[in-house]
Amino acid sequence: MNQPKENAGLSMKDYNHNNLCTWCDGCGNYGILTAIKRALIELELAPHQVLICFDVGCHGNMSDTLVGYRFHGLHGRVISLAAGAALANPDVPVIAFGGDGACFSEGVGHLVHAVRSNYNMTFILHNNANYGLTTGQASALTPHGEKMNTAPHGTVEELLNSMDFVFSLNPSFVARGTSGNIKQLTDIIKAGINHQGFSYIDVLQACPTYNKFATHEYLLGKCYEVETSDFETARKAAVDTSEKIATGVLYQDKTRSTFLDQLEARKGIDTRLVDEVRKVDVSALLAKFS
Amino acid sequence: MSRISIKIVGAQGQGVNSVGEMCAKGLKRAGYCVFGEREYMSVIMNGHSSYQLEISNEKVRSAQEKSDVLVTFNHHGIKNNLRDLIEGGVLLHQTPQWKFGEEDQKFIDANSIKVIYLPTEEILKKLNAKPVLGNVLITSVVWSLIGRSSDELKEMVRERFGHKKDLLELNFKCIDEGTQLIEIEKLVLPEPDDCWKSQLLITGSQAMGLGAIHAGCRALFGYPMTPASPLLTFLADIQGESKMLVKQAEDEITAVQMMVGAMHAGTRAMTATSGGGYDLMTETISLCGISETPAVIVLAQRPGPGTGLPTWTAQGDLLMAVSAGHGEFPRVVMSVSDAEDSFSLMMDAFNYAEEFQIPVTVLTEKQIAESLFTIDALQVRGDRLQVRRGRLVDGDGLKLLRASDRYDPDAPDGVSARWLPGSDAPTYCAQSYEHNADGSFDESGENATAQMEKRMKKMKGLKRVLPEPELWKVNSEKLIVNSDFSGEIDVLVVSWGSNKNVILDSINDESVAYLHYTYLWPLKTEKLVELAAKAKKTVLVEGNAQGQLGMLIKQECGLEFDERVLKFDGRVSVPLQLIS
Numbered sequence: 102m103n104q105p106k107e108n109a110g111l112s113m114k115d116y117n118h119n120n121l122c123t124w125c126d127g128c129g130n131y132g133i134l135t136a137i138k139r140a141l142i143e144l145e146l147a148p149h150q151v152l153i154c155f156d157v158g159c160h161g162n163m164s165d166t167l168v169g170y171r172f173h174g175l176h177g178r179v180i181s182l183a184a185g186a187a188l189a190n191p192d193v194p195v196i197a198f199g200g201d202g203a204c205f206s207e208g209v210g211h212l213v214h215a216v217r218s219n220y221n222m223t224f225i226l227h228n229n230a231n232y233g234l235t236t237g238q239a240s241a242l243t244p245h246g247e248k249m250n251t252a253p254h255g256t257v258e259e260l261l262n263s264m265d266f267v268f269s270l271n272p273s274f275v276a277r278g279t280s281g282n283i284k285q286l287t288d289i290i291k292a293g294i295n296h297q298g299f300s301y302i303d304v305l306q307a308c309p310t311y312n313k314f315a316t317h318e319y320l321l322g323k324c325y326e327v328e329t330s331d332f333e334t335a336r337k338a339a340v341d342t343s344e345k346i347a348t349g350v351l352y353q354d355k356t357r358s359t360f361l362d363q364l365e366a367r368k369g370i371d372t373r374l375v376d377e378v379r380k381v382d383v384s385a386l387l388a389k390f391s
Numbered sequence: 392m393s394r395i396s397i398k399i400v401g402a403q404g405q406g407v408n409s410v411g412e413m414c415a416k417g418l419k420r421a422g423y424c425v426f427g428e429r430e431y432m433s434v435i436m437n438g439h440s441s442y443q444l445e446i447s448n449e450k451v452r453s454a455q456e457k458s459d460v461l462v463t464f465n466h467h468g469i470k471n472n473l474r475d476l477i478e479g480g481v482l483l484h485q486t487p488q489w490k491f492g493e494e495d496q497k498f499i500d501a502n503s504i505k506v507i508y509l510p511t512e513e514i515l516k517k518l519n520a521k522p523v524l525g526n527v528l529i530t531s532v533v534w535s536l537i538g539r540s541s542d543e544l545k546e547m548v549r550e551r552f553g554h555k556k557d558l559l560e561l562n563f564k565c566i567d568e569g570t571q572l573i574e575i576e577k578l579v580l581p582e583p584d585d586c587w588k589s590q591l592l593i594t595g596s597q598a599m600g601l602g603a604i605h606a607g608c609r610a611l612f613g614y615p616m617t618p619a620s621p622l623l624t625f626l627a628d629i630q631g632e633s634k635m636l637v638k639q640a641e642d643e644i645t646a647v648q649m650m651v652g653a654m655h656a657g658t659r660a661m662t663a664t665s666g667g668g669y670d671l672m673t674e675t676i677s678l679c680g681i682s683e684t685p686a687v688i689v690l691a692q693r694p695g696p697g698t699g700l701p702t703w704t705a706q707g708d709l710l711m712a713v714s715a716g717h718g719e720f721p722r723v724v725m726s727v728s729d730a731e732d733s734f735s736l737m738m739d740a741f742n743y744a745e746e747f748q749i750p751v752t753v754l755t756e757k758q759i760a761e762s763l764f765t766i767d768a769l770q771v772r773g774d775r776l777q778v779r780r781g782r783l784v785d786g787d788g789l790k791l792l793r794a795s796d797r798y799d800p801d802a803p804d805g806v807s808a809r810w811l812p813g814s815d816a817p818t819y820c821a822q823s824y825e826h827n828a829d830g831s832f833d834e835s836g837e838n839a840t841a842q843m844e845k846r847m848k849k850m851k852g853l854k855r856v857l858p859e860p861e862l863w864k865v866n867s868e869k870l871i872v873n874s875d876f877s878g879e880i881d882v883l884v885v886s887w888g889s890n891k892n893v894i895l896d897s898i899n900d901e902s903v904a905y906l907h908y909t910y911l912w913p914l915k916t917e918k919l920v921e922l923a924a925k926a927k928k929t930v931l932v933e934g935n936a937q938g939q940l941g942m943l944i945k946q947e948c949g950l951e952f953d954e955r956v957l958k959f960d961g962r963v964s965v966p967l968q969l970i971s
């Protein structure tokens with residue numbers, strides 16, 4: 102990754118946008134916004150050197166609150182959109198933000214296959230355990246029995262354990278942070294961006310308006326930091342949140358090849374797909390049909 | 392036109408296609424224009440399938456209803472396809488001791504059909520050859536029947552198996568057996584013409600794939616669905632040479648989203664699907680409309696609704712392509728008609744997508760995607776195709792940019808500057824929400840109006856630059872595209888897509904003119920109105936139940952056709968009589 106020296110003087114100002122912020126008071130998104138800006142600055146990446154993709158949801162409204170190349174797409178589809186961009190130009194780090202509604206219901210298939218495919222990109226899940234923007238419906242990550250919008254008598258569907266789910270897909274990078282621990286989250290995001298492959302970052306996010314069960318205080322009290330460990334240990338620590346919630350970079354496999362690196366047809370090619378757009382002579386290929 | 396038609400039928404997996412392809416290649420090399428058409432069922436094994444070859448020394452683009460020769464691998468072919476033969480036709484079958492039913496025998500006698508039994512199994516046993524070699528044996532029988540020398544066939548086999556000496560020898564033995572097998576009067580082919588020898592024999596899907604590579608397309612994201620699958624398979628097979636990225640995504644929504652992400656990043660990428668997959672892509676097409684992201688989607692049509700008739704042909708998705716996706720936004724819909732424009736239109740598709748920053752849908756049909764065409768190599772390789780990327784800014788131009796240039800509502804023709812992530816320039820947000828000039832949220836009514844007007848202005852620019860429909864007419868005894876729209880017209884036939892092939896093959900005098908629509912949206916109707924006004928009769932021909940192009944034409948200019956020929960049974964061949 103290019104890290105030109107002149108970027109060393111970057112500050113938060115460089116990533117600020119003048120637009121108004123529309124999140125509720127106490128929303129965890131503020132903490133995540135601060136962490137992403139800090140991470141990019143500490144990585145000495147200028148706004149024009151990154152592509153940040155947003156799903157549709159409260160978290161997606163972050164697209165208005167920072168600068169940098171951004172794509173605010175459709176609900177549930179951010180992972181595929183970002184993956185396409187990451188394949189086309191591996192020199193521009195691609196970061197995708199999605200909600201738990203977007204990525205564990207509407208577009209859960211994309212998450213499954215992105216982990217399997219190990220695209221080189223960073224995915225940050227705003228896990229507020231509900232649909233914020235559509236005013237507090239249950240997501241697959243809402244605890245069973247919670248009374249939610251459209252489930253006034255409590256949800257009947259079983260909770261999906263996001264960590265168990267992701268670990269079952271044999272991921273190459275799994276981390277968990279919270280919106281209240283900005284310093285730690287900054288480090289996690291930096292590690293995610295530096296990882297070659299698909300980085301899954303599950304951010305437990307306070308939602309004071311709709312999530313009354315996992316509040317900011319609750320999360321701060323329950324989270325503890327762990328060292329990165331082997332797959333089985335990491336999985337165990339990640340899945341069991343009954344007593345405490347393990348956070349940090351839980352698991353990373355640095356030996357795994359990315360999707361692009363494994364493509365036989367692209368081996369030994371230095372150019373990126375974005376450099377290759379020109380009229381191509383196909384005479385040799387056409388000759389096969391003579 | 393003097394032509395001969397050979398139809399090969401059998402169960403899927405029996406070798407119908409390989410015999411068809413071998414004959415086609417040999418005949419093209421011998422100096423014939425060949426058209427090959429496949430029909431098969433949506434199963435892997437045992438379904439009844441056919442491969443029909445049309446052979447002429449003149450341009451031939453479609454298959455006739457009846458054949459001169461019927462080669463069948465099994466008794467189903469005898470029963471099902473006997474009546475596909477013309478009077479005096481030849482039936483080659485391989486079913487030992489076959490007894491014709493009374494009706495069939497009557498048909499054979501009445502039509503002087505020559506029946507020949509090929510003891511394929513016996514011969515293979517004698518030669519100690521595996522069943523697959525039956526294909527070469529049968530090909531050689533057909534070969535001798537049409538009076539070609541066995542050396543030509545051996546040459547082709549040598550090309551294919553030359554490196555395997557044993558196999559080659561066995562193949563040659565089969566050819567020798569096959570050519571001596573039958574002692575009947577040979578069929579007379581028209582005189583060959585050397586002009587066809589240098590041409591290419593290629594399917595619509597293959598031509599489209601090569602056209603995409605030629606146009607600088609560097610990635611294909613797809614999900615298998617007939618009849619789009621052959622394109623996916625072909626581009627996957629040649630990725631070692633093209634160095635293209637070919638990804639089979641988990642579904643069509645993923646495929647189209649990955650394509651959009653790749654296009655946004657700045658490469659040329661495409662996706663291909665059929666109707667059902669396109670349905671799933673429509674929300675993303677709408678996203679491209681508002682975010683002004685170039686996109687190229689190939690929609691290979693088959694009969695719907697629902698799963699429909701997966702392996703048959705149709706033109707039922709025009710209105711969908713024109714209106715798919717919520718909200719209003721500019722787009723281009725174009726349709727290929729044969730292998731030649733399957734190649735050349737891919738450049739157009741990418742150019743319009745990038746110049747106007749819009750989604751472009753390229754329609755094809757099973758009939759084009761899977762048929763074999765003889766096309767002019769020089770024509771497709773010509774220099775007239777150039778990559779045009781519109782207002783894509785790079786280099787020094789980046790220094791002058793402001794973030795608010797991205798969606799500048801005052802941009803000429805509604806097309807504002809576009810620059811790529813990673814460029815050293817002010818950044819913007821590509822937005823699916825309504826947005827102002829730099830891509831920030833803006834819910835004001837004034838802004839919504841300004842941005843909608845900006846985007847919709849592109850339709851005007853498009854109407855200006857899109858080519859007119861093509862007028863085909865016999866001129867000095869040659870059927871050509873006329874740039875001059877003056878002159879008398881008795882019957883004006885209007886259509887699009889693969890119908891062009893049947894229609895052109897059936898026009899033989901100056902009374903009938905054919906107006907072919909390649910660019911279907913936005914729709915240009917000025918020339919049509921002019922021509923229709925002086926034609927004695929106007930005829931609309933379409934492969935759908937509603938006359939969808941006719942509906943668009945009526946909507947755009949009020950014109951109604953005197954006659955409509957609509958076919959929607961999954962089969963091709965518009966009955967020619969209906970046109971005249």
Ligand SMILES: Cc1ncc(C[n+]2csc(CCOP(=O)(O)OP(=O)(O)O)c2C)c(N)n1
Pocket residue numbers: 157158159160161175176199200201202203204227229231232233234235240
């Ligand atoms: C196809 C589609 N369906 C539904 C919606 C409406 N919608 C917008 S945001 C959202 C849910 C947001 O929840 P989540 O993804 O968890 O994000 P959060 O708002 O909590 O950050 C829904 C259902 C939409 N925009 N598009």
